[in-house]
Amino acid sequence: xxxxxxxxxxxxxxxxxxxxxxxxxxxxxxxxxxxxxxxxxxxxxxxxxxxxxxxxxxxxxxxxxxxxxxxxxxxxxxxxxxxxxxxxxxxxxxxxxxxxxxxxxxxxxxxxxxxxxxxxxxxxxxxxxxxxxxxxxxxxxxxxxxxxxxxxxxxxxxxxxxxxxxxxxxxxxxxxxxxxxxxxxxxxxxxxxxxxxxxxxxxxxxxxxxxxxxxxxxxxxxxxxxxxxxxxxxxxxxx
Amino acid sequence: xxxxxxxxxxxxxxxxxxxxxxxxxxxxxxxxxxxxxxxxxxxxxxxxxxxxxxxxxxxxxxxxxxxxxxxxxxxxxxxxxxxxxxxxxxxxxxxxxxxxxxxxxxxxxxxxxxxxxxxxxxxxxxxxxxxxxxxxxxxxxxxxxxxxxxxxxxxxxxxxxxxxxxxxxxxxxxxxxxxxxxxxxxxxxxxxxxxxxxxxxxxxxxxxxxxxxxxxxxxxxxxxxxxxxxxxxxxxxxx
Numbered sequence: 001x002x003x004x005x006x007x008x009x010x011x012x013x014x015x016x017x018x019x020x021x022x023x024x025x026x027x028x029x030x031x032x033x034x035x036x037x038x039x040x041x042x043x044x045x046x047x048x049x050x051x052x053x054x055x056x057x058x059x060x061x062x063x064x065x066x067x068x069x070x071x072x073x074x075x076x077x078x079x080x081x082x083x084x085x086x087x088x089x090x091x092x093x094x095x096x097x098x099x100x101x102x103x104x105x106x107x108x109x110x111x112x113x114x115x116x117x118x119x120x121x122x123x124x125x126x127x128x129x130x131x132x133x134x135x136x137x138x139x140x141x142x143x144x145x146x147x148x149x150x151x152x153x154x155x156x157x158x159x160x161x162x163x164x165x166x167x168x169x170x171x172x173x174x175x176x177x178x179x180x181x182x183x184x185x186x187x188x189x190x191x192x193x194x195x196x197x198x199x200x201x202x203x204x205x206x207x208x209x210x211x212x213x214x215x216x217x218x219x220x221x222x223x224x225x226x227x228x229x230x231x232x233x234x235x236x237x238x239x
Numbered sequence: 240x241x242x243x244x245x246x247x248x249x250x251x252x253x254x255x256x257x258x259x260x261x262x263x264x265x266x267x268x269x270x271x272x273x274x275x276x277x278x279x280x281x282x283x284x285x286x287x288x289x290x291x292x293x294x295x296x297x298x299x300x301x302x303x304x305x306x307x308x309x310x311x312x313x314x315x316x317x318x319x320x321x322x323x324x325x326x327x328x329x330x331x332x333x334x335x336x337x338x339x340x341x342x343x344x345x346x347x348x349x350x351x352x353x354x355x356x357x358x359x360x361x362x363x364x365x366x367x368x369x370x371x372x373x374x375x376x377x378x379x380x381x382x383x384x385x386x387x388x389x390x391x392x393x394x395x396x397x398x399x400x401x402x403x404x405x406x407x408x409x410x411x412x413x414x415x416x417x418x419x420x421x422x423x424x425x426x427x428x429x430x431x432x433x434x435x436x437x438x439x440x441x442x443x444x445x446x447x448x449x450x451x452x453x454x455x456x457x458x459x460x461x462x463x464x465x466x467x468x469x470x471x472x473x474x475x476x477x478x
Contacts, residue, residue: 012296027399036289037276050275053292054401057251059428070399103396104382114368121364121381122357129353129383141380142360143343144368157342160266160309162293189298 011189014051015072015162016101024048024073025097026081029058029065034090039069042088048076052100052162065092072099100162105137107163108219111154112170114144116195116212120170123216131224138220139163148176155181159188165223166231168193168215175199191231193219196238206231208238250428253290254311254401255340263287263312264336265320268297268304273329278308281327287315291339291401304331311338339401344376346402347458350393351409353383355434355451359409362455370463377459378402387415394420398427404462405470407432407454414438430470432458435477445470447477 017023028039040050052072058065073081078096085094108128110120121142128138141161145151151171155178158164167190169182179200182192186206193215194205202208207222209215218239221229256262267278279289291311297304312320317335324333347367349359360381367377380403384390390410394417397403406429408421418439421431425445432454433444441447446461448454457478460468 012298014294014296025399037279040276040279050292051294053289054399055253055290057253059251060426097399098392098396100396100399103393104400114365117368118361118364121360121379125357125360125381125383126353129356132383133385137382139380139382140360141378142364143376143378144364144371146372153337154342157337157339160264160293160336160339161343187299 011165013163013165014074015099016106017099021074022077023099023102024076024078024081025099026071026073026078026085027095027097028069028071028085028091029062029093030067030069031064031090031092032066034067034088036069038088039071039085042084043071043073043076043081046076046080046084048073048081062092070097103137104139105163106139106165106223107161108138108140108166108168108216108223109158109161109164110140110142110168110170110216111145111151113146113172116170116172117142117144119212120168120216123213124168124220125216127217127220131220131226134226136224136226138224140216140220148178152177152181155185158190159185164190166191166193166219168219169201169205170195170212170215171197173198174201179204191222193222207234210239214239250404252402252404253313254338255345256338260313261316262338262341263315263317263320264338265310265312265317265324266334266336267308267310267324267330268301268332269306269308270303270329270331271305273306273327275308277327278310278324281323282310282312282315282320285315285319285323287312287320301331309336342376343378344402345378345404345462346400347377347379347405347407347455347462348397348400348403349379349381349407349409349455350384350390352385352411355409355411356381356383358451359407359455362452363407363459364455366456366459370459370465373465375463375465377463379455387417391416391420394424397429398424403429405430405432405458407458408440408444409434409451409454410436412437413440418443430461432461446473449478453478
């Protein structure tokens with residue numbers, strides 16, 4: 001199997017701001033008769049590339065407004081997109097927004113047992129704070145789960161999480177299907193840090209760290225543009 | 240202004256599993272000639288409602304595959320959606336997935352200073368663990384930021400974050416435009432918990448808590464279906 005290994009810094013991501021591209025986002029509040037395809041066609045007609053669409057029920061209580069569509073775009077400014085969409089049938093309101101990548105940036109994902117997830121988080125949030133102060137945007141996102149199947153499913157789902165750039169597995173015993181899920185995630189270019197633990201996960205992890213606070217810190221350093229730490233040079237090491 | 244107040248439990252959310260609807264998700268790996276609108280038409284033709292679309296660059300190194308589209312659906316199973324999309328021009332591979340809502344569930348969002356965010360997190364992750372053990376899925380997602388404008392922008396962006404059900408503001412001084420952003424977020428139905436702090440944010444927050452670990456714990460209790468705690472009964476209280 002050819003595994004394409006790339007730097008955690010350089011993982012390509014359409015949902016992050018990138019030099020030479022114009023990111024845009026627009027939140028559209030629509031009536032029953034609005035058609036998603038017409039909205040997409042209007043944006044494309046102005047040269048936009050669609051990067052993400054999310055839809056929510058309308059909860060502000062405006063008359064006739066039933067649904068919200070949020071679009072993330074490239075090559076069209078938020079303000080231009082909003083003006084454009086106001087003319088599409090069924091649109092009640094269109095507001096320019098920041099993209100979620102502009103606000104929340106790259107994501108460190110932490111999965112595992114509550115006590116250890118919380119300690120990894122302590123390290124990761126504190127380290128992310130220091131990088132965010134220097135102009136980066138790094139979020140730390142977590143879920144506490146128990147059981148091989150639940151954790152393996154969550155590891156696989158990290159590949160589908162927008163802006164996820166690294167995973168930390170915080171537990172005391174992980175193996176079996178979780179290990180298989182880790183290698184699948186690595187194949188899409190997302191590195192995996194594991195606590196030093198029982199089970200086979202540490203044998204496939206990109207980096208193994210005994211102290212959970214340091215595991216969180218190193219995970220942030222691995223994806224920060226403002227850090228010198230590269231996971232390629234650490235691959236297979238244990239701390 | 241009519242502010243539609245609803246329970247944090249009951250905030251309607253198309254991206255969470257809901258009784259009586261069939262959630263589905265499919266990850267589609269495509270060649271250069273695939274057209275997003277054709278993919279949407281194929282899904283709709285089978286009766287699916289499109290809930291979310293995310294696109295990623297292809298990073299697995301498969302020949303000719305340039306892009307991944309992830310779809311989240313209602314009223315069409317993941318497996319049926321995958322079979323269907325394999326016949327659309329430009330599709331190299333279509334795999335059934337779990338929806339992100341099935342895996343990561345409702346999200347508690349924590350924004351503020353590193354030290355305090357980490358402590359809120361400690362409470363929230365530990366409490367989420369206890370609810371997830373009983374069958375819920377609650378994630379705790381954080382970003383450490385400094386400055387009125389940056390924090391106000393982040394608060395506003397929480398309205399656009401899929402599956403965000405409550406916000407905790409963890410700082411020592413927040414007011415001005417942040418307070419305005421808090422009231423805007425409350426208008427879409429997302430409650431806001433604040434630490435007891437200087438500035439005007441605590442005067443508009445749904446709940447004010449002095450201890451950060453308890454603030455995180457209460458935020459999780461407020462959105463957990465397995466907890467008795469309702470934020471409506473706590474509104475305006477300080478602990």
